[in-house]
Amino acid sequence: MDWVLVEKDGDYIAIPTRVVKANEVLGKVFTGDKIRILTALAEESTYPRRLAEKLGMKEQIVYYHLATLRDAGLVYVSKKEEVKGAVAKYYSTNFKSVSLVFSENGISVKPSQILRLGESVMEFLTPFIEKGEFNSKIIVGSPDIHGPYRAQSRDTHYAVELAAFLGSISGKVGSGIVKLDTEVREDDLKGNMIVVGGPVTNMVANRINDILPLRFDMKEQNRILSLITGRIYYEDECGIVVKTTNPFNPQSRILLLAGKRFQGTKAAILAVTKHIDDVAKNNSFDPSVPARVVMGYDLDGDGVIDDVEFLE
Structure with missing residues (x-):
C-alpha cells in the first residue's frame, strides 16, 4: 500500500x-x-x-x-x-506531483527529517546522502600530536553532533563512517568525505586547502582568506563550510567544516546542523559557489557557541 x-x-x-x-x-x-x-x-x-x-x-x-x-x-x-x-x-512549480485527498483520517507519524528538506538542501547534501542513505566518510583530526605543526585536535567530538544530524536525515547509516585523519588511506581519499577541522589539525584538510575558494593562510596565523570577495577573517570564532570536487577523484565530493580554531569549527558544524537551508543558498556574493563563511556567537552567555551569523 x-x-x-x-x-x-x-x-x-x-x-x-x-x-x-x-x-x-x-x-x-x-x-x-x-x-x-x-x-x-x-x-x-x-x-x-x-x-x-x-x-x-x-x-x-x-x-x-x-x-x-x-x-x-x-x-x-x-x-x-x-x-x-x-x-x-x-x-x-515546487511540486512533482498532485494528490487528491478525500479524507484526512490517517495515522499520526514522525517521518524522517529528510522530508522537511527542500530541493536545494538535498542537492547540497548530494552525494553525501543518496537515496536516503549516508554515502561518505567523516574525517576528523587526531587528538594525538601529529602532522608538521605537531598539533592536537580539539574538535573531534563535534563529529558526534554532525553524525547525529546526518543520521536524522538518512534512512541508513553504516558502521565505520568516522575516521581519524591519521587513519585515512588512499582508497578513503577517493570517496566522498566530510572533513571536520582545519589544515593545522586535520591533514586531509591540509592537503586540499590550496584548491578551496575559502582557505586558510598558514603563513599568517591561520587566518581565513576568501578568494570570492578578497576578504580576510581573523576571528577565532570564524568558520567555513565548503563543498568542492574531490581532487583525488573528480567523481566524488568533499564537504569541509573548519575554523581558524576549534571555536570556528564549532560554528561551521552549527551552520550545517541548525541552518542547513541557509548553507544551501551558497555564497552570499556568488551564489554559484557552495562556500559560506560564518561567525559563531554565544547568545545565552554560557561560554559555548550556540548560533551563527553568515558573513558570506
Whole structure:
C-alpha cells in the first residue's frame, strides 16, 4: 500500500493512497494540456513562448492554462528576464506531483527529517546522502600530536553532533563512517568525505586547502582568506563550510567544516546542523559557489557557541 503524508499543524498524518498515472484519474480532473504544462515545468522553469514552442501549443492557450494553474497555486512566476527586448516571466512549480485527498483520517507519524528538506538542501547534501542513505566518510583530526605543526585536535567530538544530524536525515547509516585523519588511506581519499577541522589539525584538510575558494593562510596565523570577495577573517570564532570536487577523484565530493580554531569549527558544524537551508543558498556574493563563511556567537552567555551569523 502507498501512503501520502499530509502536514497538519506541524504534525504529519499518513493517509492510504493510490498512485495514479497522468492519463488515469488525474487526467480526467485536469485537461491534457494542463498536465503537459505541469510536467514540462516540473523539469525546468521557462517562459510561455518557449513553453508553447516546446509543447507545440498556441502561445495564447499556454497563457490561459498558466493563469488557471497560477490561481490554483500550482505554478508561480519565479523570475523575470529580458528576452529579445521584452520582459519574459519564467514560470516554475515546487511540486512533482498532485494528490487528491478525500479524507484526512490517517495515522499520526514522525517521518524522517529528510522530508522537511527542500530541493536545494538535498542537492547540497548530494552525494553525501543518496537515496536516503549516508554515502561518505567523516574525517576528523587526531587528538594525538601529529602532522608538521605537531598539533592536537580539539574538535573531534563535534563529529558526534554532525553524525547525529546526518543520521536524522538518512534512512541508513553504516558502521565505520568516522575516521581519524591519521587513519585515512588512499582508497578513503577517493570517496566522498566530510572533513571536520582545519589544515593545522586535520591533514586531509591540509592537503586540499590550496584548491578551496575559502582557505586558510598558514603563513599568517591561520587566518581565513576568501578568494570570492578578497576578504580576510581573523576571528577565532570564524568558520567555513565548503563543498568542492574531490581532487583525488573528480567523481566524488568533499564537504569541509573548519575554523581558524576549534571555536570556528564549532560554528561551521552549527551552520550545517541548525541552518542547513541557509548553507544551501551558497555564497552570499556568488551564489554559484557552495562556500559560506560564518561567525559563531554565544547568545545565552554560557561560554559555548550556540548560533551563527553568515558573513558570506
